[in-house]
Amino acid sequence: MGNTTDYNAIAKQIIETVGGADNIISAAHCATRLRLIVKNRDIIDDKKIEEIDLVKGCFFTAGQYQIILGTGIVNKVYDEVIKIGISGSSKNEQAAAAAEKGNTAQRLVRVFADVFVPIIPVMVATGLFMGLRGLLTQEALLAFFGMSADAIPQQFLDFTSILTDTAFSFLPVLVCWSAFKKFGGSPVLGIVIGLMLVSNVLPTSWDVAQGVTEPMTFFGFIDVSGYQSSVLPAFIIGFLGSKVEQWLHDHVINALDLIVTPFVTVFVSLCLGLFIVGPIFHTVEMALVGVVTALFSLPFGIGGLIWGALCQVIVITGVHHALNLVEIEMLASTSWNPVNPVGSCGIVAQAGAAMAVAVKSKSAKMKSLAFPSSVSALLGITEPAIFGVNLRMVNPFVWGCVGGGIGGWLAALLNLRGTGMSVTGIPGMLLYLNDQLPLYIFVNAAAFAVAFVLTFLFGMKGKEQE
Template structure:
């Protein structure tokens, strides 16, 4: 495939290089910051080779190309002279667009998305550890749990516990980097928030340790597995550092700025930000937990039906905070299987379109989009197929609701996040795996059947 030709055509149809401020990409999409949205013809963009759909949101014109293609086209776009903006520059340009809620979501996304791969890996390690230590599996091999060497268990515990124990370090590093501070200072401040001198929040909550008492009334403990305190400290610390750089004489900047930044950041984190926002994040976890504990699986029904609607708005990035919090506090993620059902259901709707339509072009678009959805990437199916025809998207939401309802009803929970569909099975390498496969299969089947029967009008099938 001539990706350079595709890149050149994309640049032309979006108004030329002069209309593009910067370019970025994700797993499936080329994201362009453009000066004038109104001069772009969506139909012309969608007629290009490899393009599966397009949409404009949060100040970005996003062109859906598919897994493994978006990054290759992006590389060619940069080679053709489009300014190679950094992520910070891209975020700064995006921040000028959209309403306050959209800008806030982008801020959360910019901070949390870089640490998600580590959360994914940790979740997979948890699933694998649970699989290898299952009594039933060990019995098949003539072993028991006592047969597992302690050194092996310790090794797996390092793999599964490190990221969550030092989660504030990751968040503080990312926040400092996002808001223009020195990432290495973020790392140091994050490490201080989890220093072993501080009693852990788990020990304090269980009554096994007493928090440190400062000024006679401020109770302080470590913030292992916390997210919001590190996020706020990272934001405030980066702003303090920037202010000091602007006001401290150059001759003293190297000494004064990091010293004062670290000192004030730690004081804010331990004595003000930490106590307040730790309570806030606990409340967030309680709210989501309450939703999934509603009787008769109602919470899963609601979430499963609406999760892909949330994806359209882009707000889903902010929800990473909730999943990270739940995993760090409980070790389990009830949101993941419900979200997986929503994704797989959209794949089922796209597959129904592919089977029923008589259009060769729609078939060539819908089949790979459905496969992409089964692998956990739903944008091609949503924007390239289902939303175009409207009804398939609605029936996909219905299928996601049914699957989510069953997931909540049976109490299904993942060991990690951000891996869904077929790859998501790695988070359920325990006795839950058959149930995970079942509910996703039902979500797919419901969406497929309803779309095939009711979701396509004659003109849509022939289009």
């Protein structure tokens, strides 16, 4: 449909079908889904939603009514939804009402998603730059052109280092900015506080970890270094700093607000970050990374088997966005992401299951849905395949999980590690432009094949084929 698509009309249809603007408390989006918090979920007709042009499926989870549109499309539809207006309440009232929806775990997942999803494109781009740099500096490729590593200009290496290192060096800046924006603070204050957490006055966390330098010691017992590779401390500081700013806006007289509020907000936030929040929550995030690392270090690839089988189950719940924290932290600390290849196998396996349905089904309507859904999953977007095809029949989804487990098991056995995150399936090959690429293709092909064969043989009953 391209540029002729009327996204405004689609947005109007969605708003009308979910019960009108008055039934929508708030709207947000991730990479593929329009996420609506609604007052009354029961009045929404799922079948009518799915009949809307470009809608690939819908479901209700984590306190949100989620409409699957796909990458690129969801951004445009969301913008139109916001332009149209989603309710008569103010932005702050919407945020407050949204916060009341769902249990504590659901609200926490939404918060993580709202903070980390906006910075994922930066992580994706950085990972791709790492992959390209790895390709261009491979000895085998250089030898093919009659070159050696010594022939690579230093200026080229410096230039590519800027592309690959900047986002991770200033990761707290991105997180703090996004957190301030999410929690109602001034994003520019979040940027400044994030920059202070990685100030060149502080010894870097990498130098301290390697024993190159000693941390600064305050009050005789608090060791302080920069938080270049940290995520969770910046997240907590963003939350606390925004609340400090809001409290000051409410209690400082207007004549002094411009002077006092930013001054106190920055000072208090930095003190909390360096002396309390940083040391505590950096330890917490290291423990989280340690748990995931331990899972993938289990013997015989057991961790990959478990994760590959369950990762798409987690996607159904919407909890997977909270796990972005761990992947970002692993990349920042080690420059590698062992979760990505295993997760990719889980995604490609669902494509295999959907493709088997498309091939075996005798229904023209199901074929027309399953074929493009399988292609979409191969490109990294599984929602159409999961919610439009596999989950409806149940067995194809189960066999897809089995295929994902087999592929994940192989990936763990082969110690595959990506250079980035959030790029999977066929596009995910860009994260493995080194000696891992053949292995990445192999494990994903295995996941696809296992899911396809098992679904074709056992996944469809007689009536389902019709």
